[in-house]
Ligand SMILES: [Ca+2]
């Protein structure tokens with residue numbers, strides 16, 4: 001628990017750089033969780049090995065939504081059609097038993113909303129990937145198009161240069177790319193895709209290049225902006241950011257660059273100023289004392305439970321278990337705060353239909369909450385209009401106030417100081433806040 005001390009001079013609200021985070025266990029007993037998705041209702045869909053399970057009302061339902069045991073090697077991701085409630089279609093990216101990467105459409109059962117129709121599979125897209133990085137995620141953008149990333153297809157072992165097959169900068173290769181599909185069109189290619197000219201030797205699905213092993217990307221549900229966590233070789237992990245509406249023909253740099261560091265000059269485009277450099281990078285194995293690192297890309301928080309988290313991109317590192325909150329500030333700067341929590345092997349983040357965020361390790365799922373240790377509230381003088389101050393968390397007990405009139409503490413997450421609140425010089429009051437401990 002943490003005590004906030006409220007001094008009294010002028011009404012001042014000093015904003016925190018970022019709130020602290022807390023993880024609340026919501027599911028246990030899973031095996032190999034690597035993706036979490038929402039169908040726009042109160043359930044979460046959990047990719048667990050080669051099954052997709054449902055988390056509803058705090059329980060993992062005993063019968064999986066979809067069970068592809070013996071049919072696929074492992075499932076990387078699932079996402080639901082924006083009109084899932086009407087058409088019942090959802091999309092699965094998996095590694096097939098022949099090592100190809102596959103995107104397939106499935107449908108829900110007509111008579112049980114907690115079951116998929118196992119016979120509904122229609123393969124939309126696949127490519128062979130026998131040797132390495134799959135980079136698998138699958139998400140619908142704000143434009144209604146289906147996006148996936150592909151890894152560079154290389155094993156990328158420690159102490160190698162990586163991108164052994166030099167795919168990421170090779171536009172004729174499907175690997176190391178951002179792909180975009182129109183699932184409502186017979187040929188699956190959105191009219192805006194930039195490489196659909198005949199005979200250009202570039203797969204028409206490609207819209208951007210230069211990725212290594214993007215492990216989870218997301219779209220800001222408010223702005224539509226794209227955020228990618230791209231796992232680095234031995235030197236740098238990176239986060240890539242692209243504003244909505246400008247995804248086409250981006251080149252994220254790999255393997256010319258690893259993070260912001262020049263890496264393989266022979267793989268550089270002629271004009272390097274065309275590259276989209278990371279919004280941030282951080283040191284991997286070679287530059288952080290030989291500690292392994294592997295980014296797990298997250299989400300921008302747009303939920304309502306924790307207003308102090310609004311607009312922060314929350315991401316983590318699979319190896320170190322560290323978390324960060326990153327924000328693009330209105331002055332163009334970036335704030336990127338390491339948070340004080342650790343978790344064993346965060347594998348994926350997820351967002352529910354309300355914008356609340358979750359993070360999983362292989363066997364557990366946690367909801368992410370914010371708590372308010374990073375700010376102090378300073379108030380003094382006479383309040384002439386009703387004022388609200390975010391406290392980020394609930395006031396629970398032991399409120400002591402002196403030399404004032406007409407103060408109300410609201411039920412949660414804010415302190416309300418009514419007009420008429422009067423404080424005298426030297427007055428101090430304390431509010432005990434439910435903190436992160
Ligand atoms: Ca996902």
Ligand SMILES: [Ca+2]
Nearest residue numbers: 195196202204
């Ligand atoms: Ca083409």
